[in-house]
Amino acid sequence: MQKLVVGALLLSVFSGCVSESDMRGKAFLFPQESATAYVSLIPQVKKPLQNFTLCLKAFSDLTRSYSLFSYNTRTQDNEVLLFVNKVGEYSLYVGNKIVTFKVPPKPYDPAHICVSWESASGIVEFWMDDKPVGRKGLRKGYTVGAEAKIILGQEQDSFGGRFDARQSFVGEIWDVSLWDHVVPLKEMHDWYYSGNLINWQNLIYKENGYVVTKTKLWV
Numbered sequence: 640m641q642k643l644v645v646g647a648l649l650l651s652v653f654s655g656c657v658s659e660s661d662m663r664g665k666a667f668l669f670p671q672e673s674a675t676a677y678v679s680l681i682p683q684v685k686k687p688l689q690n691f692t693l694c695l696k697a698f699s700d701l702t703r704s705y706s707l708f709s710y711n712t713r714t715q716d717n718e719v720l721l722f723v724n725k726v727g728e729y730s731l732y733v734g735n736k737i738v739t740f741k742v743p744p745k746p747y748d749p750a751h752i753c754v755s756w757e758s759a760s761g762i763v764e765f766w767m768d769d770k771p772v773g774r775k776g777l778r779k780g781y782t783v784g785a786e787a788k789i790i791l792g793q794e795q796d797s798f799g800g801r802f803d804a805r806q807s808f809v810g811e812i813w814d815v816s817l818w819d820h821v822v823p824l825k826e827m828h829d830w831y832y833s834g835n836l837i838n839w840q841n842l843i844y845k846e847n848g849y850v851v852t853k854t855k856l857w858v
């Protein structure tokens with residue numbers, strides 16, 4: 640399995656499109672609305688997930704809905720999807736089922752979001768700016784599929800495609816991490832970049848369309 644992943648990675652590196660870098664201090668900018676600009680993230684390990692924790696920081700002044708993190712498998716749309724319905728209203732999908740959390744709107748600050756999901760209980764725990772927002776449940780007993788396309792900037796309606804400009808992200812995203820377990824979010828600041836599936840310190844990714852990497856504006 641590991642060998643296959645490394646092999647696939649090497650193939651893509653040789654074909655000149657995959658980057659691997661320490662992104663600390665940097666952000667991806669999505670400067671324009673489009674259905675073509677996105678970043679594919681390649682996980683360090685591909686495995687089915689019974690638990691996960693996803694953290695990211697983002698700034699956008701969009702008031703329409705948009706995707707922050709879109710993880711699709713061949714057989715399941717919205718396998719994992721972090722989606723903003725409108726300012727202050729966030730949804731997490733697991734296996735195409737949805738829970739929604741409301742936070743007081745603060746449209747001109749970056750959002751620092753962490754969300755975890757545990758299959759055994761189905762519990763989703765949602766944190767905003769280092770404070771807990773709440774816990775709700777979905778997809779108890781479910782397993783998230785391993786072979787995924789993981790995309791920032793666009794919302795997938797198929798495996799790696801079917802984007803809609805009206806759900807695209809316009810703004811900046813940084814410090815994206817994904818773990819294969821439930822991280823105690825109270826202690827998150829201690830090990831923020833250490834995602835064992837997606838690690839901002841050692842990010843393997845591919846940019847498509849109009850995406851710009853810049854020094855981040857916010858901490």
Ligand SMILES: *[C@@H]1O[C@H](CO)[C@@H](O)[C@H](O)[C@H]1NC(C)=O
Nearest residue numbers: 689690757758759819820821
């Ligand atoms: C998922 O987390 C639960 C604890 O909540 C643990 O018992 C279980 O072993 C974990 N599953 C995997 C595959 O790590």
Ligand SMILES: [Ca+2]
Nearest residue numbers: 716717795796
């Ligand atoms: Ca979708």
